[in-house]
Amino acid sequence: MVTRSSNGRPWTFYALAAFFTLFVLFLYGPMSAIFILSFQGPNGGLTFPMNGVSLHWFGALFAQQRSGDFVGSFSRSIALAILVLAMTVVISIMAGLAFRYRFACATAVFYMAIASLIMPGLLLGLGVGLMFQFAGIRPAWFSSALGAQLTWTLPFGLLIMFAVFSRFNRVYEEAARDLGARQWQTLWHVVLPILLPGIIGVALFGFTLSYDEFPRTVIPIGSRNTLPLEIWAMTTDVTSPALYALGTLTTAVSFVVIAAALTSIALIQRRRARRQRGHPDARRGGAEALPRTAGVRVGADAGDA
Amino acid sequence: MRAPQAASSRFTSAPYVLVAPLALVLVVFFGIPLVLVVVVSFFDLDKFDIIPTFVLTNYSELLSSPLTYTLYAKTIKYALIVWAITLVIGFTVSYFLVFHVRSILWQMGLFLLCTVPFWTSNVIRMISWIPLLGRHGLLNQSLIALGLADHPLEFLLFSDFSVVIAYVHLFSLFMIVPIFNSMARIERAVIEAAVDGGASRFRVITDIVIPLSRTGIALGSIFVIALVMGDFFVVKVMSGGQSASVVAAMSNEIAILQYPPAAANAVCLLTIVTLMVAVIMRVVDVRRELSG
Numbered sequence: 001m002v003t004r005s006s007n008g009r010p011w012t013f014y015a016l017a018a019f020f021t022l023f024v025l026f027l028y029g030p031m032s033a034i035f036i037l038s039f040q041g042p043n044g045g046l047t048f049p050m051n052g053v054s055l056h057w058f059g060a061l062f063a064q065q066r067s068g069d070f071v072g073s074f075s076r077s078i079a080l081a082i083l084v085l086a087m088t089v090v091i092s093i094m095a096g097l098a099f100r101y102r103f104a105c106a107t108a109v110f111y112m113a114i115a116s117l118i119m120p121g122l123l124l125g126l127g128v129g130l131m132f133q134f135a136g137i138r139p140a141w142f143s144s145a146l147g148a149q150l151t152w153t154l155p156f157g158l159l160i161m162f163a164v165f166s167r168f169n170r171v172y173e174e175a176a177r178d179l180g181a182r183q184w185q186t187l188w189h190v191v192l193p194i195l196l197p198g199i200i201g202v203a204l205f206g207f208t209l210s211y212d213e214f215p216r217t218v219i220p221i222g223s224r225n226t227l228p229l230e231i232w233a234m235t236t237d238v239t240s241p242a243l244y245a246l247g248t249l250t251t252a253v254s255f256v257v258i259a260a261a262l263t264s265i266a267l268i269q270r271r272r273a274r275r276q277r278g279h280p281d282a283r284r285g286g287a288e289a290l291p292r293t294a295g296v297r298v299g300a301d302a303g304d305a
Numbered sequence: 306m307r308a309p310q311a312a313s314s315r316f317t318s319a320p321y322v323l324v325a326p327l328a329l330v331l332v333v334f335f336g337i338p339l340v341l342v343v344v345v346s347f348f349d350l351d352k353f354d355i356i357p358t359f360v361l362t363n364y365s366e367l368l369s370s371p372l373t374y375t376l377y378a379k380t381i382k383y384a385l386i387v388w389a390i391t392l393v394i395g396f397t398v399s400y401f402l403v404f405h406v407r408s409i410l411w412q413m414g415l416f417l418l419c420t421v422p423f424w425t426s427n428v429i430r431m432i433s434w435i436p437l438l439g440r441h442g443l444l445n446q447s448l449i450a451l452g453l454a455d456h457p458l459e460f461l462l463f464s465d466f467s468v469v470i471a472y473v474h475l476f477s478l479f480m481i482v483p484i485f486n487s488m489a490r491i492e493r494a495v496i497e498a499a500v501d502g503g504a505s506r507f508r509v510i511t512d513i514v515i516p517l518s519r520t521g522i523a524l525g526s527i528f529v530i531a532l533v534m535g536d537f538f539v540v541k542v543m544s545g546g547q548s549a550s551v552v553a554a555m556s557n558e559i560a561i562l563q564y565p566p567a568a569a570n571a572v573c574l575l576t577i578v579t580l581m582v583a584v585i586m587r588v589v590d591v592r593r594e595l596s597g
Contacts, residue, residue, distance in 0.1 A: 027474070130568075219559065262417065
């Protein structure tokens with residue numbers, strides 16, 4: 001792509017490409033440094049050079065209790081992230097459907113979502129903490145922290161649903177209705193499958209934003225920490241590569257989730273593209289039996305939100 | 306005629322039912338907490354107990370302390386510096402991706418490459434600068450090995466420099482995504498027409514690309530400014546305790562259960578952030594961009 005000299009790329013292309021490359025190095029360079037350093041030998045320190053290569057510091061995470069409750073906080077984080085994912089997906093889809101209508105308080109809800117998105121996290125956590133304190137309810141990860149995290153994931157979910165619905169072709173719904181589908185059948189068998197790539201995107205945001213959330217969670221978490229809070233505690237009192245090992249592990253989890261989400265989106269898109277090519281007059285009726293061009297467009301667009 | 310009417314009356318209640326869960330979560334976990342913070346900012350404090358009254362002492366103490374102004378000045382300075390840097394990065398990266406990368410597949414791939422770090426831990430990404438910038442860090446080692454410095458540069462870590470680096474590292478994505486989105490919607494025909502009319506590359510950028518991507522620029526600016534103004538952990542770790550920000554000071558108050566003064570501080574900060582956002586929204590209609 002870069003060396004298509006016959007096309008005569010202007011010099012600005014190379015300048016900008018260099019800038020972009022530097023930016024990507026800036027993004028990933030530091031991260032890769034701690035991944036490498038997490039494999040320090042047992043006598044290695046927090047900086048280069050490497051003093052041997054070992055899995056010592058990963059073992060230290062599980063063996064000693066120096067990092068606090070690593071296993072417990074990790075499983076709590078995963079459980080909370082799954083809970084947030086499920087609620088974010090359902091609530092965002094519902095809200096996305098709602099915003100296709102005109103309704104009285106639409107602008108108010110929209111601005112509240114945006115305000116919630118840019119509200120400094122610690123302040124929101126403070127408010128949620130105060131609310132539970134006044135109500136006499138003990139804060140916990142599945143109540144107060146869950147709510148605080150939803151104020152962060154739901155606005156993202158809503159914005160993604162806006163993007164997804166703005167590219168959604170209503171022809172499919174009308175076709176389903178004309179063919180006698182009830183409203184929920186249209187939703188379940190036509191609308192949601194078409195929107196699936198975007199919905200996976202919402203799920204990805206829901207999981208990863210919750211799994212890594214720190215500023216909003218720190219006050220309303222109650223007595224039992226999630227993983228980011230354990231890591232935060234470690235940054236102040238752990239001065240060994242165990243911190244990097246934990247960072248590597250948690251980033252690996254994030255990467256697995258990201259890869260799973262992006263791969264499934266790509267697979268769906270490819271299957272759609274193939275079906276469009278392979279079966280010009282799709283046999284399954286309903287949504288598939290519509291003009292090809294429309295199908296290609298929705299299929300191609302729904303995922304890149 | 307009856308059936309459509311029944312349908313339409315059912316349809317009018319549908320959006321309210323559908324939006325109810327979102328509205329409920331936002332009211333309970335954003336609206337009420339926000340009101341509580343404002344209310345508590347007028348409460349009194351007796352050692353560690355909150356006394357529900359109405360006093361203005363939290364505000365008068367806050368506003369009469371010179372430290373407050375230093376903190377706000379520092380925080381706003383960070384916000385403006387980071388805003389300027391991320392704006393340049395966000396614009397340049399988006400411009401490259403939208404106007405110079407011709408294949409859609411490459412464009413999406415490179416865009417995702419910029420996005421992936423956003424889905425990983427901010428705390429980890431932040432501390433990953435420590436082994437690079439530290440006194441014995443990689444950068445200092447390389448500088449000395451190359452003979453560019455004869456002693457380790459101290460300003461690299463635990464300084465304003467490292468704080469700004471970490472902010473830019475964490476938040477530039479919030480600038481890239483909205484600018485990329487609005488740039489990608491610019492009709493190529495407009496630019497071709499300008500080029501055919503003899504416009505230079507520079508004129509195309511100043512007269513077409515910047516005006517047409519202003520909603521993205523505004524949105525990214527709101528995100529970055531709000532994020533920097535609301536941060537406490539980057540400034541705490543990356544300045545090594547040398548510097549502070551408004552929310553970092555607040556988190557110290559919260560840690561020792563001084564809720565009313567912290568709440569008063571929160572109200573002041575929120576007022577300033579809201580004003581900054583309002584100014585940006587006045588210049589640019591952001592709503593159209595978001596819901597369009």
